[in-house]
Amino acid sequence: MKNIFESVELNNLRVKNRLVRSATWEGIAAPDGSIGEDTYEIYCELAKGGVGTIITGFTSVATNDFYFGGMMRLSDNKLIPQYKKLVEIIHAEDCATISQLALGAFYDKNLVEVSENNLSTENVREIIKMFIDAAIRAELCGFDGVQIHAAHFFFLSRFISPLINHRTDEFGGSTANRAKILLDILRGIKNSAPKLHVTIKINSSDFTSGGLDEAESFLICKMLAAAGIDSIEVSGNGTSVGGIKAGVNEGYFANFAALG
Numbered sequence: 476m477k478n479i480f481e482s483v484e485l486n487n488l489r490v491k492n493r494l495v496r497s498a499t500w501e502g503i504a505a506p507d508g509s510i511g512e513d514t515y516e517i518y519c520e521l522a523k524g525g526v527g528t529i530i531t532g533f534t535s536v537a538t539n540d541f542y543f544g545g546m547m548r549l550s551d552n553k554l555i556p557q558y559k560k561l562v563e564i565i566h567a568e569d570c571a572t573i574s575q576l577a578l579g580a581f582y583d584k585n586l587v588e589v590s591e592n593n594l595s596t597e598n599v600r601e602i603i604k605m606f607i608d609a610a611i612r613a614e615l616c617g618f619d620g621v622q623i624h625a626a627h628f629f630f631l632s633r634f635i636s637p638l639i640n641h642r643t644d645e646f647g648g649s650t651a652n653r654a655k656i657l658l659d660i661l662r663g664i665k666n667s668a669p670k671l672h673v674t675i676k677i678n679s680s681d682f683t684s685g686g687l688d689e690a691e692s693f694l695i696c697k698m699l700a701a702a703g704i705d706s707i708e709v710s711g712n713g714t715s716v717g718g719i720k721a722g723v724n725e726g727y728f729a730n731f732a733a734l735g
């Protein structure tokens with residue numbers, strides 16, 4: 476029987492134990508995504524705590540994404556040395572690290588937020604490329620992997636939700652069309668940054684009437700598996716479900732996770 480303190484080898488990822496620190500936004504990066512000593516201290520302490528893998532707080536793939544303040548970014552090559560240092564600090568504790576790549580929202584050149592349905596097909600391709608380019612930078616920094624953030628109603632989570640996406644192009648309509656953005660990002664990363672472990676965080680359900688439900692989320696997970704995703708982190712809703720009580724109704728994604 477395996478236990479959580481045993482090492483494990485997943486695709487492109489060897490970790491000393493099975494404990495994973497889930498992505499947690501610190502909100503302390505500079506507006507351009509630069510990070511400094513305060514960020515290094517947090518991650519050093521986390522790594523010294525003994526966890527096998529740290530997934531970073533959400534890291535925007537866009538320079539002009541103002542969805543949250545203080546977001547880390549991998550949107551520009553000039554940031555690579557700072558994030559390389561972050562990786563080195565974590566690796567020094569024999570801890571693996573995965574950069575969580577996210578887009579909060581897409582802003583046009585006048586810095587106005589563009590809704591999922593008003594983006595041109597070309598804009599969507601631009602977003603796919605932003606994710607792939609950020610993953611290439613993550614690989615150059617030495618990250619062991621990247622996590623595509625498709626949960627919590629961030630851009631990708633909204634984009635795959637039938638409640639929100641009413642597009643009529645190749646990126647809207649059927650489940651396969653709405654999921655195409657994820658598959659194109661995944662395939663692009665696998666082609667361009669082949670050393671990375673590529674994981675995705677996805678809503679098992681939006682827990683919202685008319686939104687992504689478990690059956691459709693599972694279908695998308697199967698498409699991702701067929702396209703070579705290395706692992707899947709199951710989440711849901713905005714960040715979690717309300718009304719959860721210790722020892723009463725914890726582990727509320729367990730049934731969905733077991734489907735895989």
Ligand SMILES: Cc1cc2nc3c(=O)[nH]c(=O)nc-3n(C[C@H](O)[C@H](O)[C@H](O)COP(=O)(O)O)c2cc1C
Binds near residue numbers: 626
């Ligand atoms: C302060 C704080 C910051 C968080 N930042 C992120 C984040 O950057 N990315 C993310 O995917 N989830 C983030 N989360 C959500 C957690 O990673 C996790 O998904 C959530 O606590 C619920 O756990 P669950 O996914 O098992 O429901 C954050 C949660 C908290 C409390």
